[in-house]
Amino acid sequence: MSANNYDAIVIGAGHNGLVTAAYLAKAGIKTLVVEANDRPGGAAVTREFAPGFRTSAVAHLLHALHPRVIRDLGLEGHGLRATQHRVGTTALIPGGPRIDLTGDAAATAASIGKVSPADAEAYPRVMARLVRLSSALGDFLLRTPPSPLAGANDFQTKLALGMFALKLRMLGKKDMLELSRILTINVADLATDFFESDAIKGLLALEATLGVYLGPRSPNTVFNLLYRLSSFGKNGLGGFYLPTGGMGSVVDALVKAATAAGATIRTGAPVERLLIEKEIATGVVLKSGEEIRAPIVASSADPQRTLLHLVPPGNLDIEFSKRIRHLRMNGCVAKIHLALDGLPDALKSSGGRVVVAPGIDHVERAFDCAKYGRVSDKPALEIVIPTLSDPSLAPAGKQVLSILYQYAPYRLRATPPDQARAQVFERGLDLLEQAAPGTRRLVRAAETLTPHDLETQFGLSGGQWHQGEVTLDQVFFLRPAASFQRYRMPIPGLWLCGAGAHPGGNVSGAAGANAAREILKDVKARKTRAAA
Ligand SMILES: Cc1cc2nc3c(=O)[nH]c(=O)nc-3n(C[C@H](O)[C@H](O)[C@H](O)COP(=O)(O)OP(=O)(O)OC[C@H]3O[C@@H](n4cnc5c(N)ncnc54)[C@H](O)[C@@H]3O)c2cc1C
Structure with missing residues (x-):
C-alpha cells in the first residue's frame, strides 16, 4: 500500500x-x-483569546x-x-431575586422557595420526570435510526427498535401519555403548566431554545429541551461539567x-x-x-x-x-469571552453557570429580533466561569467568563457583520452589568464571536450549533x-x-x-x- x-x-x-x-x-x-x-x-477547542487568558472557544459545558x-x-x-468539576446553575434576574440550583436538594429547594414555595415543591418532581422521559428517548442516541420503510431494516436494527419500544412502555401509562402530550408542544406552555416564577420559567425557556432558531412559544421546543436533558440520565454525564x-x-x-x-x-x-x-x-x-x-x-x-x-x-x-x-442551518448564538481582573459579587457566589433569562416574555422578545434578522436588543445569556474550576486558564488572581448570547442570527437583514459584533458585545455587557453589577469595570480584554465568525474560524456552516437544527423534522430517520x-x-x-x-x-x-x-x-x- x-x-x-x-x-x-x-x-x-x-x-x-x-x-x-x-x-x-x-x-x-x-x-x-x-x-x-x-x-x-x-x-x-481551548484557545487563548487575550494574552494569558484561555477558554473553550465554542462549546463550553461538557x-x-x-x-x-x-x-x-x-x-x-x-x-x-x-467529571472533576460539576457546576451548579444560578438564575439571575436583573434587579430581582436569584435562584441557586445545586446538587444539594435541600439548599436548592430553599433557594427556589424564597421566590416561590410552589415552584420549590414542583421543581425536583417535574425535572426528575423530564429527565426520565428524555432518558427513554436518549437510549436511541447511540443507535442507528431504523428506516420507516418496511423490510429495510436488518435484524439488529429491528431488535434495537423493539427494545426502544419496550423501554418506552416500561415508562408506564402515565409517563407515556405525558411524553406524547409534550413532545411537540412549546416550552412556554410546559413551563406555565408547572411553574409560577419568572426565574424558573425563563430558565426552562433558555434551556429549551439554546442553539436552535426557535423562541419559547415555537412548537418543538420541548423536544429540544428533552434532547438537552437526555445527557442528564445514563446517556450522558448526568450534569454540567467544566473540564479541566x-x-x-x-x-x-x-x-x-x-x-x-x-x-x-x-x-x-x-x-x-x-x-x-x-x-x-x-x-x-x-x-x-x-x-x-x-x-x-x-x-x-x-x-x-x-x-x-x-x-x-x-x-x-x-x-x-x-x-x-x-x-435549516441558521446559527443564532454568539460568544463573548471576557478577561476579568476579578469577579463581581453576584458571580463569586454562583454555581459556575449563570443564566440571565428573566422570564418567558424576555426570551420570546429576544427571539422576535432574530426573526426579523436583528441581534436581540436584550438577549438571554448563559455564562460559565471556567477559572472557578481551572485557575490555570488565566494569570494568577484573574478570571475568565465564557458567555453564550442568544439570539444573534447568522442571517442578518440590514446589520453589517462588524456592527452586529459590536452590538453583541455592548448589549451582552449591558445585561450582564444589570444582573451582576460591577462586571464592566473588571473587564481588561474581550473577544466577541458572531455566528459568521464561528463559521469562518471553526468551519461551522451558518455558525449552527448542531450542523443542522435538531427539530422533529430534522432528526432520527430524517437526519x-x-x-x-x-x-x-x-x-x-x-x-x-x-x-x-x-x-x-x-x-x-x-x-x-x-x-x-x-x-x-x-x-x-x-x-x-x-x-x-
Ligand atoms: C456557540 C456554540 C456553543 C456551543 N456550546 C456547546 C456546549 O456548551 N456543550 C456542548 O456539548 N455543545 C455545544 N455546542 C455544540 C458543539 O460544539 C457541536 O455540536 C460539536 O462540537 C460538533 O462536533 P463535530 O465533531 O460533529 O463537528 P465540528 O466540531 O464542526 O468538526 C468538523 C471539523 O471538520 C473540519 N472541516 C470542515 N470542512 C473541512 C474540509 N473541507 N477539509 C478538512 N476539514 C474540514 C472543521 O474544520 C472541523 O474541525 C455549541 C455550539 C455552538 C455553535
Whole structure:
C-alpha cells in the first residue's frame, strides 16, 4: 500500500471525526484524518483569546459526552478528566431575586422557595420526570435510526427498535401519555403548566431554545429541551461539567486515543473535493492538489459542506441535493469571552453557570429580533466561569467568563457583520452589568464571536450549533435526509460521521461512534461476501 493509500479517510478532526477515527483504527483499519484547521477539535477547542487568558472557544459545558464512548476509547486512560468539576446553575434576574440550583436538594429547594414555595415543591418532581422521559428517548442516541420503510431494516436494527419500544412502555401509562402530550408542544406552555416564577420559567425557556432558531412559544421546543436533558440520565454525564483545561482537553484525549490505535492525523490539510470514480468515492483531493485514496471516506464536516461543496457537481440526485440545501442551518448564538481582573459579587457566589433569562416574555422578545434578522436588543445569556474550576486558564488572581448570547442570527437583514459584533458585545455587557453589577469595570480584554465568525474560524456552516437544527423534522430517520439516516450517503464509499448525522450536536461523540459502527458492519459484510 503506497503512503497515500489508506483504508479510510476521515474528513475533519472535530471531536466526532476523531471518535470515528479512533474506533476504525482500533478495529485495524488504516485511517487518516485530514483537518482543514491548523489544530484538531473543530468546535471543541481551548484557545487563548487575550494574552494569558484561555477558554473553550465554542462549546463550553461538557454534559453530553457518552459514557460508552469514554469507556470504549479509554479516554480516562488518555488523560480525560471530564467529571472533576460539576457546576451548579444560578438564575439571575436583573434587579430581582436569584435562584441557586445545586446538587444539594435541600439548599436548592430553599433557594427556589424564597421566590416561590410552589415552584420549590414542583421543581425536583417535574425535572426528575423530564429527565426520565428524555432518558427513554436518549437510549436511541447511540443507535442507528431504523428506516420507516418496511423490510429495510436488518435484524439488529429491528431488535434495537423493539427494545426502544419496550423501554418506552416500561415508562408506564402515565409517563407515556405525558411524553406524547409534550413532545411537540412549546416550552412556554410546559413551563406555565408547572411553574409560577419568572426565574424558573425563563430558565426552562433558555434551556429549551439554546442553539436552535426557535423562541419559547415555537412548537418543538420541548423536544429540544428533552434532547438537552437526555445527557442528564445514563446517556450522558448526568450534569454540567467544566473540564479541566477547557473543552480542548476532551479533544487532546481523543487525539491520543486515535493515534494510540494507529490513526494518522494531519492538520492544515483542507479537503478541496472528493475523488469520485465510476460513481464511487475513492478518496479526497486536498487544496494543495495532493490526492489521497481510500475505499472509505467519512466526513465529519456538516452535510451541506460535504454534499454540496466537497462532492463535485453532477454526482447527486436533484431531489436529494435540494433536501440538503434546504436543511435549516441558521446559527443564532454568539460568544463573548471576557478577561476579568476579578469577579463581581453576584458571580463569586454562583454555581459556575449563570443564566440571565428573566422570564418567558424576555426570551420570546429576544427571539422576535432574530426573526426579523436583528441581534436581540436584550438577549438571554448563559455564562460559565471556567477559572472557578481551572485557575490555570488565566494569570494568577484573574478570571475568565465564557458567555453564550442568544439570539444573534447568522442571517442578518440590514446589520453589517462588524456592527452586529459590536452590538453583541455592548448589549451582552449591558445585561450582564444589570444582573451582576460591577462586571464592566473588571473587564481588561474581550473577544466577541458572531455566528459568521464561528463559521469562518471553526468551519461551522451558518455558525449552527448542531450542523443542522435538531427539530422533529430534522432528526432520527430524517437526519440528514429521509432514507439516509444510516450514515451511508448516496455515493457508495461516502459516509457522514459528524453532528449533521443522527443524533445531532453537542460534544457527545455519538454520531462519530454510530458512523464507525455502521462502517465496520459494512466492512465485515464485504469480507464475508468476498470469502463466500
Ligand atoms: C456557540 C456554540 C456553543 C456551543 N456550546 C456547546 C456546549 O456548551 N456543550 C456542548 O456539548 N455543545 C455545544 N455546542 C455544540 C458543539 O460544539 C457541536 O455540536 C460539536 O462540537 C460538533 O462536533 P463535530 O465533531 O460533529 O463537528 P465540528 O466540531 O464542526 O468538526 C468538523 C471539523 O471538520 C473540519 N472541516 C470542515 N470542512 C473541512 C474540509 N473541507 N477539509 C478538512 N476539514 C474540514 C472543521 O474544520 C472541523 O474541525 C455549541 C455550539 C455552538 C455553535
